[in-house]
Amino acid sequence: MNTTVKFAILIFLIVFTNTVHAQWYAQNSGTNYPLKSVKFTDANTGYTCGYNTILKTTNAGANWVKTNLPGDHQSITFTDNNTGFICSDSGKIFRTTNAGSNWESQSSGTIKNLTSINFYNSLTGIVTGYGKTLLKTTDSGLNWFSIANIIWEVDFLSAKIIDENYYYATGSDSYIVKTTNGGNSWVPYTHGEVNPLLTVDFINDNTGYASGCCGMFMSTTNAGLNWTNNFYLSLGFTFYSLEFVNNTTGYIAGSNGMIYRSTSNGVNWDSTVTLTDETLYSVEMLDENTGWVVGGYGTILKTTNGGGPGFPIGIIQTSQSEPEQFSLGQNYPNPFNPATKINFEVKSKGRGEKAKMILTVYDVTGKVTILLLNSELLPGSYEIDFDGSNLPSGVYYYMLRTEGYRETRKMVLLK
Secondary structure: OOHHHHHHHHHHHHHHHHHHHOOOEEEOOOOOOOEEEEEEOOOOOEEEEEEEEEEEEOOOOOOOEEEEEEEEOOEEEEOOOOOEEEEOHHHOEEEEOOOOOOOEEEOOOOOOOEEEEEEOOOOOEEEEEOOOEEEEEOOOOOOOEEOOOOOOOOOEEEEEEOOOOOEEEEEHHHEEEEEOOOOOOOEEEEOOOOOOEEEEEEOOOOOEEEEEHHHEEEEEOOOOOOOOOOOEOOOOOOEEEEEEOOOOOEEEEEHHHOEEEEOOOOOOOEEOOOOOOOOEEEEEEOOOOOEEEEEHHHEEEEEOOOOOOOEEOOEEEEEOOOOOOOEEOOOEOOOEOOEEEEEEEEOOOOOOOOEEEEEEEEEOOOOEEEEEEEEEEOOEEEEEEEEOOOOOOEEEEEEEEEOOEEEEEEEEEOO
């Protein structure tokens, strides 16, 4: 084989490998503090903030430069390339007018911990916070005033500005409130749960989403007049950040390194590979392919392919190394009540191709109880959660099968 052919094969393998395995890439933040919020003003210039820390990049995250700024910073946003805002603990609000070279303190009129800051344009913005704190500015942050003319006791955690008059805010006890007159009055909606709703986003005037603790996920198609009930996208996980790139594609980031993606207006979601178990607090997507997410222990991840191939929700890819053969592990714990984990390994069909995997749970009579998985997966090791809350105690069997392979194991549910 001549040198030219060898070189061509090498290039093919490199491109092929990157195409298959490229997902979210870790970037060096230079800090161990949790990073709570990330915002990019263009493809190269971005900012993220955390405890006493502001980081800036001018080369798409290849390098981050730290600025020390006292405070437990929770949220950062920019209205143009130079003007940005940060909200923090104890009522702290900071503004920069020179792209982060300097940050000046603004008077918020409160000492409550602030949770999010959002602007509609260069002048109009709102801040959420604990103790039913809702602040508004109409002069680019020079003055802030309260628009929390409400009677409900709620800690506000996030907000979305639709236009000059329409805002939404979410908070504790599954509250969502809406104003149609710039904050002069508010209409409340509550899911009736103690779980907080931590993030909200809208893809148009009518269609929006809210998510939060314990996997709670709600949607509306009539501008917040009604919201879906009893929709838990992923039980046990918490969603901290929700962002739609356009009317079809959106991302959710949360606990245990979780990033979910929808390409169907939020109707269906899949999970992308992050290879981290750090809590992810904020996601920022420039388009369907390029984005960043930040989280615990100074974590910064970047994707240039929209997160890469997805896999069904509830499944975690624990390794991308290709095993020598298909295998199904014993569930743990076993016996269990009510949840357990099932591990399995997927072998390539050839040159990194996906394999169609089916994982089914049966009762002792051989009746199918639940179809846990019916999807094509890349080679690697996987873990899937099985929740038996709605099943009676007893012996169950779970079977993993694909072309040329089938394996069954027994598990016991004790309530």
